[in-house]
Amino acid sequence: MADDALLETFETHRPTLFGVAYRMLGRVTDAEDVVQEAWPRWSAADRTDVRDPRAYLVRVVTRLAIDRMREHAARRESYVGPWLPEPLPTDRAAPAAAPDGADRAVLADTVSYAVLLLMESLSPLERAVFVLREAFGLGYQEIAEALGRDQPAVRQLAVRARRHMAERRPRYQVDAQGQRALTERFLAAALDGDLETLLATLAADVTLLGDGGGSAKAPLREIQGTDKVSRFLAAIGPQAPAGGVPEFGEFNGIPGVHVVEPDGSAGVVLLEIADGLVHRVYLITNPAKLCHLTR
Structure with missing residues (x-):
């Protein structure tokens, strides 16, 4: 051949x-x-x-x-x-x-x-x-x-x-309609530190997992429950760099936001959504896991 x-x-x-x-x-x-x-x-x-x-x-x-x-x-x-x-x-x-x-x-x-x-x-x-x-x-x-x-x-x-x-395997009945709107509302509330709006977007059993790999800020343990998850997001959201540009898209089959800064990728937030509420939040900030997104 x-x-x-x-x-x-x-x-x-x-x-x-x-x-x-x-x-x-x-x-x-x-x-x-x-x-x-x-x-x-x-x-x-x-x-x-x-x-x-x-x-x-x-x-x-x-x-x-x-x-x-x-x-x-x-x-x-x-x-x-x-x-x-x-x-x-x-x-x-x-x-x-x-x-x-x-x-x-x-x-x-x-x-x-x-x-x-x-x-x-x-x-x-x-x-x-x-x-x-x-x-x-x-x-x-x-x-x-x-x-x-x-x-x-x-x-x-x-x-x-x-x-x-x-x-x-979790059993979520995912409704594609309204996912983008909910993702945008969730992100805006997190960036503004708007605790009340964040609480309205989260399911009672919501969990948050972060991966910074020891190279970037991220929680070292799983965070569970609306109160803890919303307070964590409301605390870190306003600290996000002002120059970051959110790019909405689908990652791994679920809605997400890729935050891009002038010098590269700042992080990705992915949301598992069902019945109009966020059930799982994934926060990836490890630079080694983001470089392929800006190639």
């Missing part, structure tokens, strides 16, 4: 490969690195035995991602504060990452913060099986080949992962 044809085949499948890697790793930069690492393996492979380039490339990326997950395990244990995935702009990224015939709603769900955080408690192999089966619809034989396992073992991994996710 000529070099141009090799590259064309690789680029055709790049969105799917990125989608697999991001769901497994939760980091855009790591997912991009893994996809790049797959290229020399593809270009140097003996393709006389490659019947399905997509299946071959997915297998390579899956194994590289599993290796990277294991490398990062020790680093996660010493991470400062909660660990959150890197926010992914799904209003433009999700369609490109979708394999042919994929259901966009399913893909958006498997890339949501709630699901990505739940997957953190799965083993690397369970996470790989869950991503390949639930997000990309691969058959058990394809997954078995990708992981170098037999089908019975893969089915067992799938059952364990699916049961774990089903037991813990």
Whole structure:
């Protein structure tokens, strides 16, 4: 296969490969690195035995991602504060990452913060099986080949992962209408320190998770309840730099605000909204998890 044809085949499948890697790793930069690492393996492979380039490339990326997950395990244990995935702009990224015939709603769900955080408690192999089966619809034989396992073992991994996710996944009935208006009202109230309006936007069971990674300001523990969450937001909102420009969008399938300053990204706030109220707030200020948004 000529070099141009090799590259064309690789680029055709790049969105799917990125989608697999991001769901497994939760980091855009790591997912991009893994996809790049797959290229020399593809270009140097003996393709006389490659019947399905997509299946071959997915297998390579899956194994590289599993290796990277294991490398990062020790680093996660010493991470400062909660660990959150890197926010992914799904209003433009999700369609490109979708394999042919994929259901966009399913893909958006498997890339949501709630699901990505739940997957953190799965083993690397369970996470790989869950991503390949639930997000990309691969058959058990394809997954078995990708992981170098037999089908019975893969089915067992799938059952364990699916049961774990089903037991813990939050059940929010999300209404897309009015999300932008509520997000804008929430942000304005936070920036103004308007405690009364903030309280009106929050559900009784609201929780807030922040990720500063020890490099930027963020709460080191989960904050729960309308009173504590609203007071925290009302306290930090007025401290936001005056030069920050809020950019509204969809990240990981939910509404969010990316605050951009002249020298780069200041942070991302994501909201899980149901029944006209905010149930979860994610605050990402770690600079290492924001650089891809301003590239």
